[in-house]
Amino acid sequence: MRIERVKGELKSLRRSVEMIDPSVQSSVKEILSDVKQRGDEAVSQYTKTFDGADLSSFFVTEEEKQAAYEHVNKDVLRAIRQAAENIREYHARQLEQTWMMTKDDGTILGQKITPLDSVGVYVPGGTAVYPSTILMNVIPAQVAKVERIVMVSPPNAEGKLHPAVLVTAHELGVKDIYKAGGAQAVAALAYGTKTLEPVDKIVGPGNVFVAAAKREVFGHVDIDMIAGPSEIVVLCDDSANPSYVAADLLSQAEHDERASAIAVTTSNALAENIRDEVERQLQQLPREAIARRSIESYGAVYVAETLAEAVEVVNQLAPEHLEVMTKDPYLLLGKIKHAGAIFLGEYSAESVGDYFAGTNHVLPTNGTARFSSPLNVSDFTKKSSIISYSKQALDQNGPLIASFAREEGLEAHARAVEIRTKEGEV
Structure with missing residues (x-):
């Protein structure tokens, strides 16, 4: 698993949407x-x-x-x-x-x-x-x-x-x-x-x-969506347990050799410990071959200078799953803009959300958390607008509506309003 310092254009870290063959x-x-x-x-x-x-x-x-x-x-x-x-x-x-x-x-x-x-x-x-x-x-x-x-x-x-x-x-x-x-x-x-x-x-x-x-x-x-390979980002400082971080990274890497497992930290020592722990746990996994290919191709630990820079990296990645393992994860919640699901604290393993907590595990991938949400009840409903205009309202606003319609070159639209108002009376 590679370790890299954050530098240059952060958007280059984001995975592109995969095209179908x-x-x-x-x-x-x-x-x-x-x-x-x-x-x-x-x-x-x-x-x-x-x-x-x-x-x-x-x-x-x-x-x-x-x-x-x-x-x-x-x-x-x-x-x-x-x-x-x-x-x-x-x-x-x-x-x-x-x-x-x-x-x-x-x-x-x-x-x-x-x-x-x-x-x-x-x-x-x-x-x-x-x-x-x-x-x-x-x-x-x-x-x-x-x-x-x-x-x-x-x-x-x-x-x-x-x-x-x-x-x-x-x-x-x-x-x-x-x-x-x-x-x-x-x-x-x-x-x-x-x-x-x-x-x-x-x-x-x-x-x-x-x-x-x-x-x-x-x-x-x-x-619902075109789902890509699974993703996880763990945002962590020097208080994080490297064993927990590694286990959670591998929980997504075992899904698919194209899955992405990334840690973002402010600690060089923790980065090295995460890398070593990932290797140790990899050797004990039944799906080692799949997880190893995922880690080698799409796994990384990014080291940021500050926690603010680390949060910026997370927002650029816009991951499907984000775990926050810092001294006070709630302090960072307001600064996190883009993530499908946010897991706060060292006991909030991604697996909890996958199966049991109650939140939905159908989440946006490939950086689409920038504009998409988890599957939810609204996805199974539709909305209709209701409009009931009174005569008083139409008399008052009819001239404005008609002028707007004529500005767009739609005379029939204007007349459909005016025929109901004083301006339309013969």
């Missing part, structure tokens, strides 16, 4: 077009080709959900239930209300909050088993009161989904679970098939084919 994009377009035309037949064919599963039905039965409980550890089930409670409690505070205001001239203005009719949740499958993905995507949609929530996930060669995935979905009351993954599942959600009605929005992570498919269908339906 044109060949992948081309393949995805073919799959989307095929599913759009042939529906279930195409989905079935791609499921057999890519997942090795020959299915007569895509839908998970109630019997399959119940049977899954026999294969889930009781402690895992307890964790799922408690995490769900924490996540629901946190997201309930995000729910916005419809409101209206009345002005002195009788004008009524407001904003109407309406939940989306339907949402599709993509859950990775195969070697990736992420029941936490279900919690983080389904619960905000339920809090928003989305009427129909559909879950899709690629099956194994036996045509089954992982028990923990089924149990989590069942615990949340998700009834429509569809055994399909990849671009073909995204196409089915976007365009619909004989057995699956289309949805209004698609959320959830996936591989590069899923990301490319979501990008292609955006506009026909809404999507």
Whole structure:
């Protein structure tokens, strides 16, 4: 793991948004077009080709959900239930209300909050088993009161989904679970098939084919985001425990060899200790090969002259996850502008947020925390403006509105106001 002093243009530290390979994009377009035309037949064919599963039905039965409980550890089930409670409690505070205001001239203005009719949740499958993905995507949609929530996930060669995935979905009351993954599942959600009605929005992570498919269908339906590789930045001073810092850096490095794990500190001694501790812990990881490639390619410890400069580095990086391990992390909170999630103090490991605390782990990556937010309840609602203008208000403001319209060369706009006012009377 390299150690570098902060110098020069800080923006050069930020990772650029990764582009999807044109060949992948081309393949995805073919799959989307095929599913759009042939529906279930195409989905079935791609499921057999890519997942090795020959299915007569895509839908998970109630019997399959119940049977899954026999294969889930009781402690895992307890964790799922408690995490769900924490996540629901946190997201309930995000729910916005419809409101209206009345002005002195009788004008009524407001904003109407309406939940989306339907949402599709993509859950990775195969070697990736992420029941936490279900919690983080389904619960905000339920809090928003989305009427129909559909879950899709690629099956194994036996045509089954992982028990923990089924149990989590069942615990949340998700009834429509569809055994399909990849671009073909995204196409089915976007365009619909004989057995699956289309949805209004698609959320959830996936591989590069899923990301490319979501990008292609955006506009026909809404999507959450195009997620890049995982990122973590640990901002620390000489009070930080290097073992904790190293462990948290590796918690993201083990995700993906493209994951980014960076520490920013004001202490040369701590930088060296972090580097040594990362190497020591790396050798004990089951996923050492993946984590090592991540650390070697995208891992670093940056040494800043002052804490203020270190915070500036963090804001330039705009990381997905930011941990603050300093003597008083709350003193820095107001100075941190760009981060998907901010973990304060040495006991706030990133893993706590990933699974259990209640905050959402679907976060902006690739520096997009500069303008994006974590997945939240508002992502599953839409807003409509409410306008009720009184005669008094139109008589008073009509000339101003008409002059504005004529300035833009829109005479009919002006006349639509004037026909209702004294100026429009014949």
